[in-house]
Amino acid sequence: MSVAAWDRFLQEQDSWPAASRVNDSTSYGTQARNALAGKTFEKKKRMSQEERHLQILQAAVKIIAIKGFWGMSLQDISDELGITEAALYHYISSKDDLLNMVLSECYDTPDADEYNAVTAGVNDADGHRVYFYPRYCLNIALYNLQRPELVQLYSVLNGEALSPEHPAHSFFIGRHMRNWEMICSMNWALPEHVDEDRFYDLYTLAMSAMDGLQYRWLGDDSMNLLEEWISISDIIFPPSEWAGYTDPSEYESSDAGCLLPLTLAARQ
Structure with missing residues (x-):
């Protein structure tokens, strides 16, 4: 991805929690990520x-x-x-x-929602808060890097809950549309060719790709989740189509004026 603002996340990997880092061992054998190491409770x-x-x-x-x-x-x-x-x-x-x-x-907490959204948005010259979806998706990966044990919990329960008899079945079946309703409430800057139906398809593709990468990340300690996500972002959000719609940094330092004409809401 050609967004300069994203480079620093790859350069600051030493600040990740130990359970989230890539194993630098010279062994090439696949080893599951230990997401729950060191968990103890003080009496x-x-x-x-x-x-x-x-x-x-x-x-x-x-x-x-x-x-x-x-x-x-x-x-x-x-x-x-x-x-x-x-x-x-x-x-x-x-x-x-x-x-x-x-x-x-x-898992789906107000803290998570705030983390994912706060740096994915920018206030334009008229005070409108506008969000950038590729950066929002990147923030999900960054946040989940900090909580591998909860990602493992989510993954295990999501698989179990495929059974209609599971008490979390309705929760997981309905989760995709609940999160989509939240996404729809936000003011997104999107390329002109992305209407609401297309945006829903992109949302579904991005979240499905995120889930799949996280399964691999939990199962293979050599995998770098952040690098993989940034690489896949180029495919989901091609730079030729998404230039100017990827990250708030593309507007923060410029006199862009009102960004509302760039939003999906303004085109509907």
Whole structure:
């Protein structure tokens, strides 16, 4: 990708969390990424309700990411926390209740939405906030590099939830359209040939490619997720068509005036 603003992400790989970095070993054997290394829980004599709630969520992420929902038991969670299963029931009502907590609080969060959007947008000369979709997708990759254990959790549950009997089936089946509704609420600068139907197809392609790359990244410790995503971006968003619509930096330092004529909303 020819966007200069993206080069620094490749040059700052030493700042990534250890579990997200590419293995520099000279061995060429495929090794699964250890997304959950070093997870321990400090035992405290007294915890606030909020502290215990967070600790339970952290333990659930770890156990479900390894065993899946079907393979996980509440005894596994209580063992991880160093409490009795009876004590765990003071904070949750059932195994399904624990899964709902994980789904609602751990992956698709306001913090994730803010991270993905904040540096994908720019305020134009008239004060309009306009977003650039290729940079938004890059931000998803950057954010997920910081949370490999949650990406593993998502991947395991997404596979399990293909079964209609899984309690997360509706959540994952509906997730694509829920996120699309959020995307539609944002003001995107898009090339003239991209109408709403085309944008939906691009959104579907980009998110499907992201999911596929993340599966490979979790399974192969030698893979560089960020480099792979930037390379694929050239195919999904060809520079010949997307020049000027890729990153806010293309407008931040210029006197571009009002950007609304470049947006999908203005053309509809």
